[in-house]
Amino acid sequence: MALRSIEKRFGSVIALAGVDFDVDAGEVVALVGDNGAGKSTLAKIISVACQADEGTILFEGRAVRLGSPEAANGLGISAVYQDLALCENLDVVANLFLGRERGVTALPPPVRPLAEDEMEREARAVLRGLVVKLPSLRRPVSTLSGGQRQAVAVGRAVLWGSKVVLLDEPTAALGVQQTAMVLQLVRQLRDRDLAVVFISHNLVDVFGVADRITVLRLGKHVTTFDRNAVTPRLSRVPPIFLRSSHESKQLPGNAKACVHILSYPERRARALASTSGFGADRNSISNG
Numbered sequence: 001m002a003l004r005s006i007e008k009r010f011g012s013v014i015a016l017a018g019v020d021f022d023v024d025a026g027e028v029v030a031l032v033g034d035n036g037a038g039k040s041t042l043a044k045i046i047s048v049a050c051q052a053d054e055g056t057i058l059f060e061g062r063a064v065r066l067g068s069p070e071a072a073n074g075l076g077i078s079a080v081y082q083d084l085a086l087c088e089n090l091d092v093v094a095n096l097f098l099g100r101e102r103g104v105t106a107l108p109p110p111v112r113p114l115a116e117d118e119m120e121r122e123a124r125a126v127l128r129g130l131v132v133k134l135p136s137l138r139r140p141v142s143t144l145s146g147g148q149r150q151a152v153a154v155g156r157a158v159l160w161g162s163k164v165v166l167l168d169e170p171t172a173a174l175g176v177q178q179t180a181m182v183l184q185l186v187r188q189l190r191d192r193d194l195a196v197v198f199i200s201h202n203l204v205d206v207f208g209v210a211d212r213i214t215v216l217r218l219g220k221h222v223t224t225f226d227r228n229a230v231t232p233r234l235s236r237v238p239p240i241f242l243r244s245s246h247e248s249k250q251l252p253g254n255a256k257a258c259v260h261i262l263s264y265p266e267r268r269a270r271a272l273a274s275t276s277g278f279g280a281d282r283n284s285i286s287n288g
Contacts, residue, residue, distance in 0.1 A: 006055035015041040019221045028196040030210035037216040047079035048072040076163035084153040088142035096123045126159045130188045147178030166197040
């Protein structure tokens with residue numbers, strides 16, 4: 001899937017300005033940036049929760065016009081947002097098949113009961129394939145941990161044959177053990193040859209699963225680079241930002257990149273991508 005020259009405005013506010021983005025099958029592309037960078041807006045355009053004002057969306061090499069989230073789902077594009085869109089009073093099986101329940105075909109529609117056994121077998125097979133361990137598929141979702149709920153939401157996307165899965169802050173507000181579970185789930189999606197868009201503020205998580213990293217700033221595409229082309233470095237310094245008079249589409253071949261992971265209270269992290277090979281007039285680093 002690829003997006004080219006995406007523009008989005010909300011009144012006089014330019015949320016996205018000529019943004020390019022692409023993700024291929026069997027890879028995880030992380031989307032990072034500060035608050036207001038345009039990550040959520042781009043995610044909504046990918047899932048067709050909102051429409052771009054300008055630009056082109058390519059899916060499997062051809063241009064497509066998607067008018068609704070249902071059309072995106074039909075192509076195999078699924079989004080898992082922070083609220084997960086789960087019904088906490090229903091069990092795991094009911095949530096996985098929510099809105100797509102199956103009935104016993106041997107009976108006529110007016111009295112057709114749900115094919116509970118069939119749905120449970122299929123749900124169990126999908127979760128087993130993702131190496132997800134749950135105490136019971138018949139427990140209400142409200143009794144599950146945050147990581148387990150995330151697994152159910154992702155399992156629903158896999159169950160319905162998704163090709164592109166968008167994860168919006170999947171590890172937010174999770175503990176260490178639950179975060180590890182979700183990150184392993186992301187790797188499982190990649191191993192199943194799905195294209196994964198991973199949106200996160202946590203650079204430790206990003207470097208743990210991403211194959212490529214796309215950086216947005218103030219609605220513009222700053223750069224995209226391979227995870228293996230950079231060296232994460234932990235720094236204990238005040239917040240600093242990258243100021244640039246030149247928005248680079250990709251790192252030059254002779255540029256050596258370094259990403260600083262900054263330590264903050266409550267284990268929050270932000271990133272600064274600095275490159276050698278750029279002149280001082282092209283990029284400047286300053287406090288505040």
